[in-house]
Amino acid sequence: MSVERAAGLAEFREQLVALLPRLRRVARGFARQSADADDLVQWVLERALERWLQWRPGTRLDCWLIGIMRNAWIDELRSRRRRGEVLLDDEAVAGVADHGAAQPLEALAIEAALHALPEEQRLAVLLVLVEGLSYKEAAAALEVPIGTLTSRLARGREALAVALA
Amino acid sequence: MTPEDEQLMAYVDGELDPMARSQFERALAADPALVRRVAAQRELRSRLASSLDPQLAEPVPERLLQIARTAPAGKAPVVALSAWRARARAEPRAARPWGWPAALAASWLLAGVLGVALWRAPGAGGLSLRNGQLVVRGPVASALSGSLVSAQPANPAVRIGLSFRDHAGRLCRTFMVQAQSSAGIACRAGPDWLVEGVAAAPAEAGGADRLRMAGSAWPASIMREVEQRIDGEALDAAGEQRARAQDWRP
Numbered sequence: 075m076s077v078e079r080a081a082g083l084a085e086f087r088e089q090l091v092a093l094l095p096r097l098r099r100v101a102r103g104f105a106r107q108s109a110d111a112d113d114l115v116q117w118v119l120e121r122a123l124e125r126w127l128q129w130r131p132g133t134r135l136d137c138w139l140i141g142i143m144r145n146a147w148i149d150e151l152r153s154r155r156r157r158g159e160v161l162l163d164d165e166a167v168a169g170v171a172d173h174g175a176a177q178p179l180e181a182l183a184i185e186a187a188l189h190a191l192p193e194e195q196r197l198a199v200l201l202v203l204v205e206g207l208s209y210k211e212a213a214a215a216l217e218v219p220i221g222t223l224t225s226r227l228a229r230g231r232e233a234l235a236v237a238l239a
Numbered sequence: 240m241t242p243e244d245e246q247l248m249a250y251v252d253g254e255l256d257p258m259a260r261s262q263f264e265r266a267l268a269a270d271p272a273l274v275r276r277v278a279a280q281r282e283l284r285s286r287l288a289s290s291l292d293p294q295l296a297e298p299v300p301e302r303l304l305q306i307a308r309t310a311p312a313g314k315a316p317v318v319a320l321s322a323w324r325a326r327a328r329a330e331p332r333a334a335r336p337w338g339w340p341a342a343l344a345a346s347w348l349l350a351g352v353l354g355v356a357l358w359r360a361p362g363a364g365g366l367s368l369r370n371g372q373l374v375v376r377g378p379v380a381s382a383l384s385g386s387l388v389s390a391q392p393a394n395p396a397v398r399i400g401l402s403f404r405d406h407a408g409r410l411c412r413t414f415m416v417q418a419q420s421s422a423g424i425a426c427r428a429g430p431d432w433l434v435e436g437v438a439a440a441p442a443e444a445g446g447a448d449r450l451r452m453a454g455s456a457w458p459a460s461i462m463r464e465v466e467q468r469i470d471g472e473a474l475d476a477a478g479e480q481r482a483r484a485q486d487w488r489p
Contacts, residue, residue, distance in 0.1 A: 083312050086312075087308055091304060094299045094303055094307060095294070095295040098303075099291060099294045099295060115303055116302065116303060119306045119310065120310055123306075123307075123310050124312070126313070152390075152391070152392070153393065156392075180286070180289075181291070181293070185291075203287050204287050204291050209249075217400070218401065218473055219403075219462065219465050219466045219469055219473065221466070221469060224240075224245065224248065224249075225472045226472070227248065228240045234287075235279065238283070238286070
């Protein structure tokens with residue numbers, strides 16, 4: 075490996091490490107159980123490293139990684155369905171993600187409200203309102219048109235406002 | 240969502256351009272009810288942040304740190320950093336080397352080209368021409384009529400991306416023919432799926448790897464076309480199921 079390329083890779087790894095807390099948080103928007111969420115993060119890290127040369131420096135690495143995560147999660151759900159595993163019914167367990175850490179009531183209420191949202195709305199809300207992606211970036215990461223993203227975002231907001239009033 | 244709601248949301252999210260922004264702020268100055276709605280949206284944002292931000296302070300498991308620092312990288316062709324950086328500088332071009340076939344309406348010629356170039360492999364599907372329009376045949380047509388986005392196998396020969404209603408009220412779907420590295424949009428007309436456009440899709444690196452890269456798998460031209468044609472938003476899983484049950488009739 076050339077010196078320059080090694081330097082680029084070291085820089086890439088550093089950025090991955092810096093993004094880990096946020097990746098874990100986004101992963102919990104997909105997977106309710108924190109163990110599943112960390113598995114998802116691990117998978118994303120491995121794939122990202124395999125393909126690190128495909129990432130274009132100067133573009134947002136977090137958006138690229140979230141896109142990888144979204145596709146990985148869709149594949150995971152598919153293969154669970156194939157294996158005949160029962161997916162938790164969101165309505166039935168509109169509960170709270172398990173982080174293994176005590177949380178104040180307000181945070182619990184917010185998480186319950188978030189997890190009661192349909193996944194599409196939850197992700198739109200999380201990426202834009204929490205992770206600070208632009209509409210364009212969030213739409214690209216979720217592979218939907220911007221109008222679809224903003225409409226999911228609006229409905230998610232409305233539902234949250236009602237749930238948290 | 241009314242246009243006013245949309246403006247309000249875009250304002251709170253910092254998505255308005257400077258002109259729209261100052262216009263909105265003028266309206267805001269004259270409308271206490273609007274001020275309250277903006278404040279409610281800001282409050283929701285800050286409640287979300289203050290509830291979820293503490294997660295960022297949780298210690299990251301050692302296992303994940305190890306992977307980020309030491310897991311093997313590469314498998315991609317060797318490219319020197321200088322070349323890699325040069326490529327990055329050159330890349331902001333929005334347009335891809337392939338384009339959207341411009342004049343699909345007058346397309347007997349195009350039908351020949353596409354039919355040969357894109358759907359050449361036996362079993363990969365086909366196109367036929369009827370009244371000057373390209374009609375999808377074979378496996379692509381079966382996938383368009385039968386597949387649900389939410390229930391596709393992991394690596395289908397023909398992958399459906401999203402389903403939506405266009406401004407003419409027709410149901411349309413994006414599709415990708417993996418073996419041909421091509422993607423397109425087809426809309427339902429009577430019993431047929433008409434091709435509205437196709438573009439080359441980048442070949443998937445690694446073949447057997449099921450991962451698709453976000454934003455690169457579907458050609459930008461396809462996504463732009465969807466944005467222009469879509470009426471409302473893409474169908475969700477339930478909407479798709481209903482549409483399929485009604486045989487994709489408008």
